[in-house]
Amino acid sequence: MKNKVSIVKVNEFGIEAAVRKAIDLAGGLKKIITPSSQVLIKPNVCHPEPPGRGGVTDCRVTEAVTRIVQELGPNSVIIGEGSAAGYDWGGSHSTEEAFRVSGTADVARRLGVELRNLNIDRFEEVTVKNPYVMDKVRIAKTALESDVIIDIPVLKTHGRCLITLSLKNMKGVLSGAEKRKTHRLGLDKAIADLNSVVKVSFVVVDALTVREGLGEYPKNMVKLGLILAGADRVAVDTVGTCLMGFDPARIMHLQYFAERQGVKADLSQVEVVGESLEENKQSFSSSLETFKKRFPEVSVLEGMSTCTGCYGELLGALAAIKAHSDGNALNELTVVLGNPEPSEVKFTDRTVLLGKCPEKMADLGGTHIKGCPPMCDDIIRAICVISGVDADALIESRNQARQQSWEETRHLLE
Numbered sequence: 001m002k003n004k005v006s007i008v009k010v011n012e013f014g015i016e017a018a019v020r021k022a023i024d025l026a027g028g029l030k031k032i033i034t035p036s037s038q039v040l041i042k043p044n045v046c047h048p049e050p051p052g053r054g055g056v057t058d059c060r061v062t063e064a065v066t067r068i069v070q071e072l073g074p075n076s077v078i079i080g081e082g083s084a085a086g087y088d089w090g091g092s093h094s095t096e097e098a099f100r101v102s103g104t105a106d107v108a109r110r111l112g113v114e115l116r117n118l119n120i121d122r123f124e125e126v127t128v129k130n131p132y133v134m135d136k137v138r139i140a141k142t143a144l145e146s147d148v149i150i151d152i153p154v155l156k157t158h159g160r161c162l163i164t165l166s167l168k169n170m171k172g173v174l175s176g177a178e179k180r181k182t183h184r185l186g187l188d189k190a191i192a193d194l195n196s197v198v199k200v201s202f203v204v205v206d207a208l209t210v211r212e213g214l215g216e217y218p219k220n221m222v223k224l225g226l227i228l229a230g231a232d233r234v235a236v237d238t239v240g241t242c243l244m245g246f247d248p249a250r251i252m253h254l255q256y257f258a259e260r261q262g263v264k265a266d267l268s269q270v271e272v273v274g275e276s277l278e279e280n281k282q283s284f285s286s287s288l289e290t291f292k293k294r295f296p297e298v299s300v301l302e303g304m305s306t307c308t309g310c311y312g313e314l315l316g317a318l319a320a321i322k323a324h325s326d327g328n329a330l331n332e333l334t335v336v337l338g339n340p341e342p343s344e345v346k347f348t349d350r351t352v353l354l355g356k357c358p359e360k361m362a363d364l365g366g367t368h369i370k371g372c373p374p375m376c377d378d379i380i381r382a383i384c385v386i387s388g389v390d391a392d393a394l395i396e397s398r399n400q401a402r403q404q405s406w407e408e409t410r411h412l413l414e
């Protein structure tokens, strides 16, 4: 049987009515929530940002979902999140600040629900069976002790994963150190490992106002006015990915997780109910497309097999080189991703071939960087070599900036 995913448009009856309809169309919560249920509601409040701008889950969606859950009379309800702790994007992020600015703290107060900062939760180390990259993972006890988790991501593009939906949103239940580790190990595989030990019962996607491209406010904001819902994470993320106009086959963490579950992340496995997916489909620009515009000095050539693994590592590498060198290291650089035809590639001493996909062309010229995907620091080193930049100094400078950002929020994790 196909998994149902609903798409509902917000109309004159408002956001709560749309959330109720989306949940009902996707099968409802009555069979999931019982009087003994301990429910964790997990919005995406990864950094402090006001609601209605697409950066974090709109608190009105969180409020609607929480009300619906409360009406079913569970034993307990907690709204929980552990925000990004400033590691990736800098700044003084904190979960409490994110709860306050996003309006989530007001929702919890209004509804009499506990709000829990998962970054300072108790943690338990859980063993991942047949892991891709994380054999053990430290997870907030609140998530492990909840028998129902309702995942409320906001739909948007993402620099390292191409998109972020329900699977990526679960990173919030990791300890701060583990959040950091997932980037080092490879985010896509780590997300698949994490989701294989955290059981999500239902997903409601905030697709009211979302972000495309590099997710910058306000220029990358898109108003969709939609709510998606479903009980199956793979199905919901597949529909959400298609709604943005991307092919689910390119979303590595979704593909890895689906493979682990023995299912396919593709529309043939999903029954879309409510609004038509085709009629609401968008054509979002990816972070990379936006990035290309920001790095006009770099030519990026993509073949069909290009996926988020190489995308993500390249984005990190180019950003670090731009930020921590004199800016000339990227001039006239050509980066080859995936498997374009060799005839499409102009091989010079400033051509870089990324990863396993273009490996067969390695003999034709340029610099080949091994891996699937190659690691960010290996890409930095290769580009530094051909540009005459001291790679060790550049990486050290990048690490210091990261460490400073990390230190600013360390107190939240202790």
Ligand code: SF4
Residues within 6 Å of the ligand: 305, 306, 307, 308, 309, 310, 337, 338, 354, 355, 356, 357, 358, 371, 372, 373, 374
């Ligand atoms: S080398 Fe691996 S990570 Fe890179 S595009 Fe090919 S399949 Fe994806």
